Amino acid sequence: MKKTYKGSCHCGAVRYEADVDLSEGTLKCNCSICTKTRAWLTAISPDSFRLLAGNTDLTEYQFNTKNIHHLFCKHCGVRSFGWGEDATDGKFYAVHITCLDDIGIDELVNAPVTYIDGRHDNWRSPPAEAPYL
Ligand SMILES: [Zn+2]
Numbered sequence: 503m504k505k506t507y508k509g510s511c512h513c514g515a516v517r518y519e520a521d522v523d524l525s526e527g528t529l530k531c532n533c534s535i536c537t538k539t540r541a542w543l544t545a546i547s548p549d550s551f552r553l554l555a556g557n558t559d560l561t562e563y564q565f566n567t568k569n570i571h572h573l574f575c576k577h578c579g580v581r582s583f584g585w586g587e588d589a590t591d592g593k594f595y596a597v598h599i600t601c602l603d604d605i606g607i608d609e610l611v612n613a614p615v616t617y618i619d620g621r622h623d624n625w626r627s628p629p630a631e632a633p634y635l
Contacts, residue, residue, distance in 0.1 A: 507602040511575035511582045516556030520597045524613045530635040533620030543596045551595040
């Protein structure tokens with residue numbers, strides 16, 4: 503069941519609401535940027551995401567195919583969400599679930615995790631090794 507969470511960066515300049523059904527799963531990926539940022543994400547549709555503050559406090563980083571808009575707060579550097587376009591599913595938002603301020607530890611512990619082998623452009627399969635992610 504979807505639940506509305508409040509998310510933010512570390513300094514609070516960027517704030518948003520996200521309607522998330524954690525039972526639908528979360529993502530951890532071994533691609534270059536997810537590994538370096540320890541990303542733990544959930545993908546939601548645009549109508550489930552509302553930016554409340556911080557549009558001018560966000561900086562965008564893109565690389566490689568530039569399909570994903572990796573956003574971070576220009577004051578504190580925290581990456582609380584991003585967005586992208588998928589050829590099959592259209593526009594989506596990727597929320598860093600550790601930036602959801604009112605999520606419970608029990609919800610994090612019990613959230614199902616799907617591991618993705620992004621490092622080898624194998625986006626539909628798990629990597630050979632996942633526990634380090
Ligand atoms: Zn910030």
